[in-house]
Amino acid sequence: MATPATATTQTNPRRPKRGTYRPRPETLALLKTSGNAINGVGETTPRQASPFFWHPPDMHPFGELQAYARQNFRKCPGSDEAFKAAYDFPELVPVSETRNLASPEELTAQATAFALAHEADAVGMTPMDPLYVVAGYTIEEPWVIVLELAHNYERLKEVPSDETNSVGMIDIADQYARGMRSSYALANWIRSQGYYAKPYPGSGAAALLHIPPAIDAGLGELGKHGSLISRQFGSGLRLAAVTTHMPLVATGPDRFGADEFCKTCQVCTRACPPAAIADEKQMVRGQDRWYVDFDKCIPYFTEASSCGICIAECPWTRPDARPKLLATMARRLEASQSFEEEAVETTR
Incomplete structure (x- = not known):
């Protein structure tokens, strides 16, 4: 399948060409163990994810590397101020003694409307799955509400x-800050309706994974670059979430062709300076899925004051390309479904 060409890979002077990047010795010295093994690459049995790079440094072996990354982030003008906003959150209000007794359908509609009116760009609901919870943590709430915060594409591609x-x-940082504000606002609204809720804004790793519930809630598909691809925003988004006891209605997964597209697209693979993005899916904690090589990715991420090249270059992120991709993949999925139905009929 032909993929749209991109111009920014050649014109951005801050991006080394794929295959030319070499980590600094001092960076590699801090990568004391393989993150791929901790992530469960090659494991055939499902399990919870282990605490990782952005969790508190006493929970994993990458604390020094995390500190080095933060040090490099601070070299960028305005970064300190921007990220401070991403950690500026209000107090959580007490759970009201008066409960909103509307139906799950009505509560889902009300929560969605509130979130969209308070900075979220898309909202999805899904029942809690134990595999959403990072090992060593506990979440008791039965529902997850996932919020998408869209990037500004013109800024992201820098x-x-x-x-x-x-x-x-x-x-x-701005989108993480929006995730902080929107998740806390929604959690406080739910608490005001008489139900417990806890925000997970996404600006720091905690108990809850964000991408798996986002996929199950219909907010996107997993891309080859290891990030979510949304039909609305492509890969140009950040996630936040709220867990709650409020009874809701699941919004369900949304298959629109991103996974199939990634099987032949080479854009992010070719744009990745450390060549961390593989062409084939891998078995990770019992699931055959796209996976980015941590041991190749994180040294560049650390030295480059974060990265984001793969999500910026993803064809789905381009506002001019996304409608065409959606239309093309809809036709392909329809044709594939028709072929499968015909094959079933011929075997009866």
């Missing part, structure tokens, strides 16, 4: 950042 240009990093 990634990666450095001392000369921090536009891309600041947009990332």
Whole structure:
């Protein structure tokens, strides 16, 4: 399948060409163990994810590397101020003694409307799955509400950042800040309706994974680059979430062709300086899925003051390309479904 060409890979001076990047010795010295093994690459049995890079540094072996990454982030003008906003959150209000007794359908509609009116760009609901919870943590709430926060594409495509240009990093921080505000606002609204709720804004790793419930809630499909691809925003998004006891109605997964597209697309693979993006899916904790090589990705991410190249270059992220891709993949999926139905009929 032909994929749309991109211009920013050649014109952005902060991006080394694929295959030319070599990590600094001091960076590699901090990568003391393989993150791929901790992530469960090659494991055939499902299990919870282990605490990882952005969790508190005493929970994994990458604390020094995390500190080095943060040090490099601070070299970018305005980054400190931008990320401070991503950790500025209000107090959670007490759970009201008066409960909203509307039906799950009505509560789902009300929660969605509130979230969309308070900075979220898309909302999905899914029942809690134990595999959404990071090992060593506990979540008791039976529902997850996932919020999507869309990037500004013109700013996002400036990634990666450095001392000369921090536009891309600041947009990332801005979306994390929106995730903080929107998730806390929604959690407080749910609490005001008489139900317990806890926000997971996404600006720091915690108990809840974000991508798996986002997929199950219909907010996108997993891309070859290891990030979510949304039919509305492509890969140009950040996630936040709220867990709650409020009874809701699941919004269900949405298959629109991103996974099939990734099987033949080479855009993010070719754009990745450390060549961390594989052409084939891998078995990870019992699931055959797209996976980005941590041991190749994180040294560049650390040295480049974060990255984001793969999500910026993803054809689905381009506002001009996304409608055409949706139409093309809809036709392909329809044809594939028709072929499968015909094959079933011929075997009866």
